[in-house]
Amino acid sequence: MSADIIDGKAFAAEVRTRVAEHVRRLTDEHGIVPGLAVVLVGEDPASQVYVRSKNKQTVEAGMNSYEHKLPADTSETDLLALIRQLNEDPAVHGILVQLPLPDHMNSDIVINAISPAKDVDGFHISNVGLLGTGQKSMVPCTPLGCLMLLRDRLGSLSGLNAVVLGRSNIVGKPMAQLLLGDSCTVTIAHSRTKDVEAVCRGADILVAAVGRPQMVTKDWVKPGATVIDVGINRIDAGEGKTRLVGDCDFDSCAEVAGAITPVPGGVGPMTIACLLANTVTACCRANG
Numbered sequence: 001m002s003a004d005i006i007d008g009k010a011f012a013a014e015v016r017t018r019v020a021e022h023v024r025r026l027t028d029e030h031g032i033v034p035g036l037a038v039v040l041v042g043e044d045p046a047s048q049v050y051v052r053s054k055n056k057q058t059v060e061a062g063m064n065s066y067e068h069k070l071p072a073d074t075s076e077t078d079l080l081a082l083i084r085q086l087n088e089d090p091a092v093h094g095i096l097v098q099l100p101l102p103d104h105m106n107s108d109i110v111i112n113a114i115s116p117a118k119d120v121d122g123f124h125i126s127n128v129g130l131l132g133t134g135q136k137s138m139v140p141c142t143p144l145g146c147l148m149l150l151r152d153r154l155g156s157l158s159g160l161n162a163v164v165l166g167r168s169n170i171v172g173k174p175m176a177q178l179l180l181g182d183s184c185t186v187t188i189a190h191s192r193t194k195d196v197e198a199v200c201r202g203a204d205i206l207v208a209a210v211g212r213p214q215m216v217t218k219d220w221v222k223p224g225a226t227v228i229d230v231g232i233n234r235i236d237a238g239e240g241k242t243r244l245v246g247d248c249d250f251d252s253c254a255e256v257a258g259a260i261t262p263v264p265g266g267v268g269p270m271t272i273a274c275l276l277a278n279t280v281t282a283c284c285r286a287n288g
């Protein structure tokens with residue numbers, strides 16, 4: 001292995017420390033406690049793990065966490081009523097509705113019911129538009145975390161070739177916008193891209209966000225490239241056990257990359273750290 005390992009876990013801990021310090025000043029000097037409401041509909045096990053973790057880290061940073069767990073058969077009307085109530089609650093500065101939602105709900109309608117100023121996920125259509133036009137917005141947490149790791153590793157990203165593998169609304173598209181904002185030359189590659197390996201091999205920065213375990217191998221990676229692995233996939237590890245892997249085959253990619261994020265301990269911890277940072281941002285904007 002030749003690549004440096006990008007320690008997202010340690011970086012996320014630093015971000016959380018800075019957030020907690022900011023929260024302490026808001027509370028001590030202005031009597032304001034930022035509040036984050038997390039809404040979980042149904043019992044998806046992975047979502048339950050994320051929500052528990054978000055709740056714990058929100059409280060550890062000195063903020064108020066409001067958890068709303070609704071049964072899977074909740075009507076969209078009832079969920080929209082809860083969102084309206086949270087929009088109007090001055091103690092709530094950030095609202096996150098955990099995705100995916102049950103099939104009977106339209107997630108676009110639900111997400112767009114959240115007040116854009118409280119949309120700490122950055123998924124509301126207003127925030128998507130603001131990000132796309134380079135204006136001040138709420139920035140989606142996972143791409144923001146990736147950008148912070150890239151800036152920390154590389155300094156200026158200007159002029160670098162960046163390939164984002166995956167075109168989701170949650171990661172791929174906002175990631176591409178952020179890299180463009182930092183003056184990268186950006187390509188979004190996806191399942192229909194012709195000769196995707198060759199496209200990826202042209203990247204100084206490769207962000208993999210496709211949700212396919214260990215798809216990216218060293219043949220896809222330009223020597224010295226910085227590889228950011230957003231994937232979190234659980235695979236069979238034999239003997240009845242499972243293990244977490246990314247979208248990149250870590251050992252293979254690490255042979256040629258200059259730097260790479262591990263899974264776990266890379267991008268994952270950055271997502272929640274950025275959620276906490278976005279909540280403080282929303283609170284500060286709400287309070288002038």
Ligand code: GUN
Pocket residue numbers: 096097098099100121141142170
């Ligand atoms: N499900 C998976 N990732 C996310 C995320 O970043 N935000 C929300 N709301 N749901 C998710």
